[in-house]
Amino acid sequence: MAxxxxxxxxxxxxxxxxxxxKGWEEVYTGIxxxxxxxxxxxxxxxxxxxxxxxxxxxxxxxxxxxNNYWDTGNSSGNNAWSVFKFVSSSLPWYMLxxxxxxxxxxxxxxxxxxxxxxxxxxxxxxxxxxxxxxxxWGGTSNNSGADTKGTQVWNSGSSQLFVWPRNxxxxxxxxxxxxxxxGPFGTHAASTFYHVIADNDNFAFVFDDSGNSSHTMVYxxxxxxxxxxxxxxxxxxxxxxxETYDPFIQLAAYxxxxxxxxxxxxxxxxxxxxxxxxxxxxxxxxxxFQPNNNFxxxxxxxxxxxxxxxxxxxxxxxxxxxxxGFIRYIYNCASNDISSDFSRAIFGNASTASCKVSLPxxxxxxxxxxxxxxxxxxx
Amino acid sequence: xxxxxxxxxxxxxxxxxxINGFWYNEVYTSLYKFLRxxxxxxxxxxxxxYHTGTQGNGGEGYWNEAKTTGNNAWSCWRFLSxxxPFYMLMQYGGQASVAFGLSPGLPGSIDGGGNAGVGFAFAxxxxxxxxxxxxxxxxxxxxxxxxNSPVWTSGSSQLYVWPRSNSAGGSASTNRENTMxxxxxxxxxxxxxLNSKLHFVCDEDHILVMxxxxxxxxxxxxxxxxxxxxxxxxxxxxxxxxxxxxxxxxPPFTLTTYGPFTGSTSINDGGIAHPLLxxxxxxxVQISTYDDFFSINYNPNxxxxxxxxxxxxxxxxxxxxSAAEGPYCNGYVGHIDxxxxxxxxxxxxxxxxxxxxxxxxxxxNNAARISLPxxxxxxxxxNTSRSGSTF
Numbered sequence: 001m002a003x004x005x006x007x008x009x010x011x012x013x014x015x016x017x018x019x020x021x022k023g024w025e026e027v028y029t030g031i032x033x034x035x036x037x038x039x040x041x042x043x044x045x046x047x048x049x050x051x052x053x054x055x056x057x058x059x060x061x062x063x064x065x066x067n068n069y070w071d072t073g074n075s076s077g078n079n080a081w082s083v084f085k086f087v088s089s090s091l092p093w094y095m096l097x098x099x100x101x102x103x104x105x106x107x108x109x110x111x112x113x114x115x116x117x118x119x120x121x122x123x124x125x126x127x128x129x130x131x132x133x134x135x136x137w138g139g140t141s142n143n144s145g146a147d148t149k150g151t152q153v154w155n156s157g158s159s160q161l162f163v164w165p166r167n168x169x170x171x172x173x174x175x176x177x178x179x180x181x182x183g184p185f186g187t188h189a190a191s192t193f194y195h196v197i198a199d200n201d202n203f204a205f206v207f208d209d210s211g212n213s214s215h216t217m218v219y220x221x222x223x224x225x226x227x228x229x230x231x232x233x234x235x236x237x238x239x240x241x242x243e244t245y246d247p248f249i250q251l252a253a254y255x256x257x258x259x260x261x262x263x264x265x266x267x268x269x270x271x272x273x274x275x276x277x278x279x280x281x282x283x284x285x286x287x288x289f290q291p292n293n294n295f296x297x298x299x300x301x302x303x304x305x306x307x308x309x310x311x312x313x314x315x316x317x318x319x320x321x322x323x324x325g326f327i328r329y330i331y332n333c334a335s336n337d338i339s340s341d342f343s344r345a346i347f348g349n350a351s352t353a354s355c356k357v358s359l360p361x362x363x364x365x366x367x368x369x370x371x372x373x374x375x376x377x378x379x
Numbered sequence: 380x381x382x383x384x385x386x387x388x389x390x391x392x393x394x395x396x397x398i399n400g401f402w403y404n405e406v407y408t409s410l411y412k413f414l415r416x417x418x419x420x421x422x423x424x425x426x427x428x429y430h431t432g433t434q435g436n437g438g439e440g441y442w443n444e445a446k447t448t449g450n451n452a453w454s455c456w457r458f459l460s461x462x463x464p465f466y467m468l469m470q471y472g473g474q475a476s477v478a479f480g481l482s483p484g485l486p487g488s489i490d491g492g493g494n495a496g497v498g499f500a501f502a503x504x505x506x507x508x509x510x511x512x513x514x515x516x517x518x519x520x521x522x523x524x525x526x527n528s529p530v531w532t533s534g535s536s537q538l539y540v541w542p543r544s545n546s547a548g549g550s551a552s553t554n555r556e557n558t559m560x561x562x563x564x565x566x567x568x569x570x571x572x573l574n575s576k577l578h579f580v581c582d583e584d585h586i587l588v589m590x591x592x593x594x595x596x597x598x599x600x601x602x603x604x605x606x607x608x609x610x611x612x613x614x615x616x617x618x619x620x621x622x623x624x625x626x627x628x629x630p631p632f633t634l635t636t637y638g639p640f641t642g643s644t645s646i647n648d649g650g651i652a653h654p655l656l657x658x659x660x661x662x663x664v665q666i667s668t669y670d671d672f673f674s675i676n677y678n679p680n681x682x683x684x685x686x687x688x689x690x691x692x693x694x695x696x697x698x699x700x701s702a703a704e705g706p707y708c709n710g711y712v713g714h715i716d717x718x719x720x721x722x723x724x725x726x727x728x729x730x731x732x733x734x735x736x737x738x739x740x741x742x743x744n745n746a747a748r749i750s751l752p753x754x755x756x757x758x759x760x761x762n763t764s765r766s767g768s769t770f
Binding site: 228231266267280295296304314318 | 609612654655666671680691709712
């Protein structure tokens with residue numbers, strides 16, 4: 001883990017009473033509020049381009065800075081998007097986040113696609129890195145709220161380009177324009193809980209549709225490389241699209257459109273990303289072994305590294321582990337539980353006897369979901 | 380730590396003659412000779428007690444030599460240079476249908492019964508003291524020591540014994556007489572197939588015994604030795620035993636539990652020292668690894684070499700351990716690193732630098748195997764005989 005983790009957590013949508021799309025606007029706004037806050041700045045998040053969105057939809061017209069909720073001034077309109085550079089990482093990376101409402105994907109958010117959907121509401125994320133640390137953003141960068149996307153959303157310049165999700169890369173469905181994003185879409189429930197947690201190298205968006213303690217997640221971050229290897233671009237992304245996966249990050253391949261999405265940067269001489277797969281010590285993921293009562297009167301829950309490998313054709317193999325300081329497997333903890341020192345929170349399937357992940361948490365005694373409101377809590 | 384061992388011990392007594400169980404005599408005797416060798420002594424191995432058995436004539440040789448070992452010969456060995464000294468009992472029975480565990484090997488059983496075979500048991504005390512409860516004849520002995528009941532004793536310390544059935548709650552906990560057969564226990568009158576072999580490799584803290592029933596290079600395994608404790612935990616006696624009689628399984632130690640209470644003819648035996656003082660005894664152990672990567676898709680690993688690489692690396696995987704007995708001895712405790720899992724390599728091949736050898740699993744390349752530290756100077760099968768090859 002690089003740097004001190006920060007987040008804006010325990011946010012809840014209230015806009016669904018006026019239609020699901022208002023809830024998506026709130027989710028987008030919550031993410032932007034964090035990334036443009038002092039906490040966002042402390043992890044190196046720097047906005048480089050954005051569009052305040054369409055002005056064509058009633059109640060969701062883009063006005064001003066577009067950082068506010070739909071029922072206040074300066075809200076964002078349909079298809080608003082932002083691009084952030086994470087400058088404090090050893091190899092800077094870029095993130096595009098965009099929301100889509102009733103307008104579907106349209107100007108100023110086109111070209112675009114969320115998890116294979118162009119006609120659905122939702123929130124989408126895409127990530128990109130250039131090997132030379134340069135800027136891969138293919139659009140304008142006036143950073144005034146009126147930026148435009150390029151025909152190719154990301155480009156390599158004179159360097160090598162690595163883009164997530166994987167289908168924006170070579171051989172992928174969206175390689176021509178690299179417009180694919182990943183994230184939840186559709187009509188979400190009235191009260192959706194969500195959290196944004198990040199550090200210099202890692203970003204997690206945790207989404208609890210209907211507030212039932214089962215989550216989906218978009219994650220991008222740096223992995224710790226296999227001993228003896230030094231990957232040029234040690235970054236990986238995943239989106240698990242089903243709340244009830246067990247384990248939360250499934251032991252399966254990620255990098256397909258509309259399902260388990262993501263990918264990992266290739267390490268051979270090619271640029272681009274590949275499908276990625278995950279593994280763990282799943283024989284120990286039983287209620288017999290967790291919590292671990294070997295070491296005294298107070299049983300402890302073990303946390304295990306998430307191992308990953310590239311999963312495509314002639315460039316497949318073990319790569320290393322997700323950043324253990326940031327994200328870990330854990331079994332048989334209640335979803336939304338927190339560690340005894342309040343530094344970690346547990347997300348995944350609402351069923352206790354399932355494998356979940358732990359992420360950095362606030363240091364406060366309130367577990368996820370216990371102090372929830374639209375504006376959330378910074379840490 | 381230097382690696383030593385004896386490999387390619389083949390029971391020649393069965394070749395060209397009526398099968399008669401001399402295989403047990405020859406394998407036991409060859410192991411005995413190795414353990415008495417200068418190589419074994421350099422690893423801190425010393426004999427503390429022994430009996431030359433019956434049907435022999437008071438010696439330490441093969442069945443057709445002047446002074447031979449006989450049925451139910453046994454010997455107890457101390458691994459003095461281990462982090463915590465541990466003891467190994469080795470015994471054989473079944474030659475000419477004489478059951479394992481009769482006098483002078485009494486009390487004794489192999490895989491929970493009185494059948495035939497070469498059996499192994501291990502013990503250690505928390506204070507590093509001697510758990511052997513029989514007579515001691517370190518110097519000036521004539522091979523007439525005696526076992527006692529129980530075979531192992533705690534003295535004033537905590538006692539850890541393997542297989543797990545010798546420990547509290549186990550079927551052999553009273554006399555602690557059970558041993559683990561390698562390659563397995565055989566019915567009386569039923570002997571290993573022709574050309575069957577045994578291999579024994581060790582350093583100060585670790586032992587790997589490999590059985591090859593039928594001499595087809597498809598192996599079974601028994602590991603005893605240290606493991607690396609779970610980060611953040613203090614485990615005073617991180618020792619574990621895994622024994623699997625299932626030849627050719629992939630991975631060679633299947634991802635299941637080892638160390639049944641009954642100590643019967645279970646395929647998987649062993650156990651783990653209770654990780655928390657002042658508890659004594661051993662417990663059932665469960666193993667795991669990152670077996671989702673056990674696939675030809677991921678091995679060898681092309682991610683850092685590209686398809687043009689002439690020798691892309693093969694990844695090696697720790698064997699993770701979890702104590703597996705409720706209610707107060709359940710959970711992850713650490714991992715074995717001396718031996719590891721590896722997938723997709725050719726059986727009996729070595730790493731490029733010769734420092735690891737890959738053993739077990741199925742005969743096809745697409746199988747998980749054991750990776751073992753290796754000397755690089757000897758290949759299995761080079762000198763197969765009843766006396767094997769010692770290094």
